[in-house]
Amino acid sequence: MKFKKNISCNDCKLKCDIYQALSESGKDFSIINPLHVYYDRHENICKQGSSVTHAIYLVEGSAKLFIEGLNSRNITLYIMTPQSYIGLLSFFETPYYSYSVKALEDSHICMIDLDCIKKLYIENHNFLLKLNKAFGKSVSSILSKIITLNQKNIRGRIADSLLYLSKLYNNDQFTMLLSLKELGELSAISEENVVRLLAEFRREGILNVEGKKITIIDKKLLEKISEVG
Amino acid sequence: MKFKKNISCNDCKLKCDIYQALSESGKDFSIINPLHVYYDRHENICKQGSSVTHAIYLVEGSAKLFIEGLNSRNITLYIMTPQSYIGLLSFFETPYYSYSVKALEDSHICMIDLDCIKKLYIENHNFLLKLNKAFGKSVSSILSKIITLNQKNIRGRIADSLLYLSKLYNNDQFTMLLSLKELGELSAISEENVVRLLAEFRREGILNVEGKKITIIDKKLLEKISEVG
DNA sequence: CGCGAGCTTGACGTTGTTCAACTAGAGTGG
DNA sequence: CCACTCTAGTTGAACAACGTCAAGCTCGCG
Incomplete structure (x- = not known):
């Protein structure tokens, strides 16, 4: 069971990167339409193979990011805690999720339309650099995981x-x-x-x-x- | 053995993404200082752990991208052919290479200062989207490789x-x-x-x-x- | 001609998965 | 309140899959 809510960024206690980027840009917060969703433990937040439509930000709780393999055997790459981008790949030009994310405890996430994010990072270099940094870090952790798992x-x-x-x-x-x-x-x-x-x-x-x-x-x-x- | 050359983008037969981005931006080509380097087969083009200073573009030849593991056992993630970004990660905010690249045949690469790239993609959205696309594709191929290797x-x-x-x-x-x-x-x-x-x-x-x-x-x-x- | 790198084959042992059976605790319904 | 079922955890034994070791081979090159 999950329920959704529209919360304005002004009312959100979490002042995330996106909020900051908006502030810096001097934009009106109404241009983004953040959708807050609440998930129970064990619920899928996003599903490998499904299309990427929103950027997802983990506000509260924790979740595991994993790839679904053969014979329903999975490999978990890492565990996410606030504040982190769940749909990190979704900031980039990827049409489908190449991984799944599942809540490890009751969790609260915020979804923002991809086009908004795109507009935002194109305008705001600082935000773009933050995204890049997070992404680079995530990739390098995955590469070292490959070695660990294999050797x-x-x-x-x-x-x-x-x-x-x-x-x-x-x-x-x-x-x-x-x-x-x-x-x-x-x-x-x-x-x-x-x-x-x-x-x-x-x-x-x-x-x-x-x-x-x-x-x-x-x-x-x-x-x-x-x-x- | 390798030798280096300064070739102006105008004289380079390869009209790469970076060239195109520069054209679109209406910039002077002199602002980038492309350094062309020639590698022999088996030579390292970049080395895991060393610092990322330039964007590297594969102009001619081919190379393998691999991670160096324990007891000098490596895992090759993929093989690169022109035209592809060797230092794909280097476009992002990563201080050190988390992988190595080695020439599979005599190869010719082009190095461009990171700051130039950064300036370029901040100005030129189209170029940024191209980079993102290439990056997303590369990551999703790595994820599916993890499953292959493990299962x-x-x-x-x-x-x-x-x-x-x-x-x-x-x-x-x-x-x-x-x-x-x-x-x-x-x-x-x-x-x-x-x-x-x-x-x-x-x-x-x-x-x-x-x-x-x-x-x-x-x-x-x-x-x-x-x-x- | 001799040396070394890359290739080839067989035998062996280790590692880790799988199967099967059993236990403990939590939740459900009669 | 007790039997039940279901899930998560636990243990042992058997087996298959791979890596490793050792030895020999071939070919190109100095």
């Missing part, structure tokens, strides 16, 4: 994912919003092996695992495992 | 690579510029298995292999293998 063993891959999560939550202790299957998709590992590896790391005193609550005890060692892969 | 077996992966090459050369018969090791890097397969698979495909009447000259006999079957993976 590290499952121990190294899951170590990577755990370190990634701890960095994302900015804490060595965090409560995953991911199921074990989803953690597997983040590391391209089968669910069964995720279980085995977490148990292994716990036995080795690297982790503390209580349900979804994970505490990294020996970070140095975890980083070592991630490197050696 | 297809080696038969499917090498079938993919062979079909990719035949499309690149626009012919079911082509002479690879790649060594078998390099073909392996394009498919994330060990050199030994590349040999075995090519022999297998030949025995099955799918391919004809004479040295580097490959002829695809049964394309339908090859496509089937690529799909089933």
Whole structure:
């Protein structure tokens, strides 16, 4: 279930890049028609293969960005938290989504018509540079992910994912919003092996695992495992 | 060995996007200072980790774009032929190359100062849209490559690579510029298995292999293998 | 002629997926 | 309130897929 709302940028508590760009341009906020949509956990925010019509900005909550592969096996590239562009590719001239995004918790997004964005970045260099920066960063993280998935063993891959999560939550202790299957998709590992590896790391005193609550005890060692892969 | 030359855009036979953008803008060609560089086969055109200073355009020849992984094992993402942007990422705000590019044959490239490019695309929307399009396409091909590398077996992966090459050369018969090791890097397969698979495909009447000259006999079957993976 | 790079083949071992069966907890309806 | 079902997690065993090692080959080049 999701419901939609029209909220004027003036009333939105989040002063995003787009808001700033509009301010800088001295434009009237009425030219963009931001559509706010609320998604429940597990709902698709955008779907691989469908056409790109709006720029999507994550206002609240979190979501995973993944590519849908063969036999409905997915690979999660990264997890998004506010404020980030969900439809990053959509700023560029791509007709269809080459990935999907699904809410990890109840989330709130803002959709803005593509033409507005285009007008905006053509006028406002600063906004364009911000978009470019975000995009470049995202691409370079994807490239290093390719190496990780291809050349590290499952121990190294899951170590990577755990370190990634701890960095994302900015804490060595965090409560995953991911199921074990989803953690597997983040590391391209089968669910069964995720279980085995977490148990292994716990036995080795690297982790503390209580349900979804994970505490990294020996970070140095975890980083070592991630490197050696 | 490589040598450099200053060639004015007026004297360059290749009327690239940048040339066109300059024409459209009604600018003087002297504001850009295109540096033409000639590389031998096997030479690095740009190196992962080094800083991005210029936009690079492939004028003549061909090159492979690859990411350098662990234990000097690489993964080739795609092969570039004229006219394409080698430093595609460099148009965006990325300080360092997240990949390397190496010449597959003697090649000729053109380097243009980043600031010039930036000025140009800020002024010229059409040029910006062209860049965006090229970039979006490149990213979506990378995403589908991730799935291929991760979820297809080696038969499917090498079938993919062979079909990719035949499309690149626009012919079911082509002479690879790649060594078998390099073909392996394009498919994330060990050199030994590349040999075995090519022999297998030949025995099955799918391919004809004479040295580097490959002829695809049964394309339908090859496509089937690529799909089933 | 000898050397080295690229290619080729066989044997072997590791890695990680898959299957199958079982457990625990949460939600549902009689 | 208890049986149920459904999902998520857990464990073991078997198997297949690939990479790796080792050895030998061929061809071009100094």
